[in-house]
Amino acid sequence: MRAVVIRMESALLAIILTSIVALSFLMNGNATGITSTFIRSEYPSVDIPLNNKVFAVPRGYNAPQQVHITQGDYDGKAVIISWVTADKPGDSKVQYGTSEKKYEFSAKGVMTNYTFYHYKSGYIHHCLVDGLEYDTKYYYKIGNGDSSREFWFTTPPKIDPNSHYIFGIIGDLGQTFNSLSTLEHYMKSAGQAVLFVGDLSYADRYEYNDVGLRWDTWGRFVEQSTAYQSWMWSAGNHEIDYMPYMGEVTPFKNYLQRYATPYLASGSSNPLWYAIRRASAHIIVLSSYSPFVKYTPQWMWLEAELKRVDREKTPWLIVLMHVPIYNSNEAHYMEGESMRAVFESWFVQYKVDVVFAGHVHAYERSYRFSNIQYNVTSGYQYPVPDKSAPVYITVGDGGNQEGLAGRFRDPQPNYSAFREASYGHSTLELINRTHALYHWNRNDDGNKTAVDAFVLHNQYWGANHGKRKLEKHNVRKIMMDEIATH
Secondary structure, three states, X not given: OHHHHHHHHHHHHHHHHHHHHHHHHHXXXXXXXXXXXXXXXXXXXXXXXXXXXXXXXXXXXXXXXXEEEEEOOOOOOOEEEEEEEOOOOOOOEEEEEOEOOEOOEEEEOEEEOOEEOXXXXXEEEEEEEOOOOOOOEEEEEEOOHHHOEEEEEEOOOOOOOOOOEEEEEEOOOOOEHHHHHHHHHHHOOOOOEEEEOOOOOOHHHOOOHHHHHHHHHHHHHHHHHHOOOEEEOOOOHHHOOOEHHHOEOOOOHHHHHHOOOOHHHHOOOOOOOEEEEEXXXXXXXXXXXXXXXXXXXXXXXXXXXHHHOOOOOOOEEEEEOOOOOOOXXXXXXXXXXXXXXXXXXXXXXXXXOEEEXXXXXXXXXXXXXXXXXXXXXXXXXXXXXXXXXXXXXXXXXXXXXXXXXXXXXOOOOOOEEEEEOOOEEEXXXXXXXXXXXXXXXXEEOOEEEEEEEEEEEOHHHHHHHOOOOOOHHHXXXXXXHHHHHO
């Protein structure tokens, strides 16, 4: 037992030292970045066959399928529960309670369906369940008779600056065997909710009726997680589904029918951009493929939403988008430049802690850099270290059929801290108002491997409260407390 403890402490000290160095680099931006030389021996980048068990239709006539939940209000006391019945409308009612098999309450939802080319969707149900208690496990039941199904979820802790919470971050998932590896590894983590940075099913890589079919298979594929914890959705380019050759010209048609967001709760006029507060985090979701320049609805909403952020209550300010605004991969290089030009100054002004993006099928983390001094006459054309800037993290490495983006630009830009073309997922563990632990986990041929890890220091509480200095013993105490609680 003593040997095990010694090994744990040795590993812990190694993480602490690595974290201190990494944090120093994050804050000062004066280090040389790392380009990993790891070569991924991957599964074939093809979708899982339709007869695989991960796509199995649940037993029973008209049984609910593709079950998924997301936060249903601004502060985490509601969920939106969504599902599909394939054969007939059925009932949009959710029965729920705090004891298994005992459903004290019920809520009534709405039902819709749609067509895409000649594909006819099942009956899609969305039900808002509100008035919930914080930090409580709820059991819920949907469907009728022998075909009904039962699940559970746990609400987040109350809004509090020191609420402890763990987010998973996943992007560009798809439905390949690599996707399955990522999903399974995430489910083995302690993640309590997912921040999803766009590109869900990749159904748009199919044609005609197979587009709708692959939206259905993806919904059944991810149900093993989405039915039990909230996934906060953001849309990517593969959700646009603009296919004029099929007569389908309404952008985001499949996505908007199937995946609800609580956009009205944050005063948004569109479900593609919205905000929520959860535990100690204020999370802002942006749409890379909707108008965002000055005076557009998204721009005006974000200007107002940033003014609503109360860092005394929710110290962690997190932004989600699909297209990264700092990216040193040849894939999609500079695609985020227009959004950077519009929003980066706000990210710095409001001291956003971290910006998560997808789109590029690789992993990359930045130092704290900004390019807000640049204009057409200043001559300051290169990003510079900026202690008020967010850390930018690209996690478009979920496992989709397009494969990895393995061509990084050389030399590695000064703003790039670490980059690797592998599949994986991230977790962000909010310890308290000042510190969070971040991990990126590589999926190494079936093994969950933590590759990039560091302590993230809160921008607001550091800069505004004179706590920027991170001492070794403080980090060690936080890490030891974490081990003790787990």
